[in-house]
Amino acid sequence: MARNVAVFVGSLRRESFTKKIANALAELAPPSLHLEQIEIGALPHYNQDLDGESPPPEWRAFRDRVRGADAVLFATPEYNRGVPGVLKNAIDVGSRPYGKSVWVKKPGAVISVSPGVIGAFGANHALRQSMVFLDVPMMQQPEAYISRVDALLDRDGKLADASTRDFLTKYLAALAAWIERNVVARS
Numbered sequence: 001m002a003r004n005v006a007v008f009v010g011s012l013r014r015e016s017f018t019k020k021i022a023n024a025l026a027e028l029a030p031p032s033l034h035l036e037q038i039e040i041g042a043l044p045h046y047n048q049d050l051d052g053e054s055p056p057p058e059w060r061a062f063r064d065r066v067r068g069a070d071a072v073l074f075a076t077p078e079y080n081r082g083v084p085g086v087l088k089n090a091i092d093v094g095s096r097p098y099g100k101s102v103w104v105k106k107p108g109a110v111i112s113v114s115p116g117v118i119g120a121f122g123a124n125h126a127l128r129q130s131m132v133f134l135d136v137p138m139m140q141q142p143e144a145y146i147s148r149v150d151a152l153l154d155r156d157g158k159l160a161d162a163s164t165r166d167f168l169t170k171y172l173a174a175l176a177a178w179i180e181r182n183v184v185a186r187s
């Protein structure tokens with residue numbers, strides 16, 4: 001059975017480059033992986049005061065969804081050399097209440113995306129820092145910094161660049177192997 005990979009896109013923009021790369025990932029994934037994007041834009045900002053007996057239903061649904069995944073994959077742009085707030089909020093929501101984080105031990109990986117030349121290196125590593133702290137085994141190699149993304153897409157927003165398609169295909173094969181090495185039974 002295919003491994004169920006929850007994909008988080010750190011941009012809400014309709015024409016998001018990052019989302020287009022995430023769409024390409026679903027298309028390039030091997031049959032052993034099923035990639036599904038999880039909506040994060042409607043999650044209320046994390047507020048510990050709300051996290052009691054009846055937390056916001058959006059948080060509950062999000063936590064259940066992540067709990068049910070075999071692995072997690074982050075596709076993120078970079079905002080001011082860090083992780084966009086919407087994605088950091090999703091990470092925070094999943095990490096609480098204390099002791100009940102839904103991230104623990106899920107194999108994970110990050111692909112950072114930018115129209116700039118540094119490939120959102122800062123966001124990539126800021127996200128790694130949080131996820132390593134949250135006990136997520138993050139794939140170390142290959143790393144994925146997708147730079148100059150605007151030049152890689154065609155007019156329909158499809159990933160047209162052959163070498164990037166090839167790279168991401170290999171990346172996903174490595175991710176599939178990483179998941180098999182690190183997967184734990186679903187809780």
Ligand SMILES: Cc1cc2nc3c(=O)[nH]c(=O)nc-3n(C[C@H](O)[C@H](O)[C@H](O)COP(=O)(O)O)c2cc1C
Nearest residue numbers: 011013016017018019077078079080081114115116
């Ligand atoms: C608030 C803000 C901060 C940004 N900071 C960075 C940055 O630090 N590094 C970078 O490469 N691009 C930065 N950008 C430009 C984004 O890479 C660009 O807007 C990109 O298209 C966002 O990703 P998306 O297309 O998936 O929405 C920033 C954009 C915004 C709106």
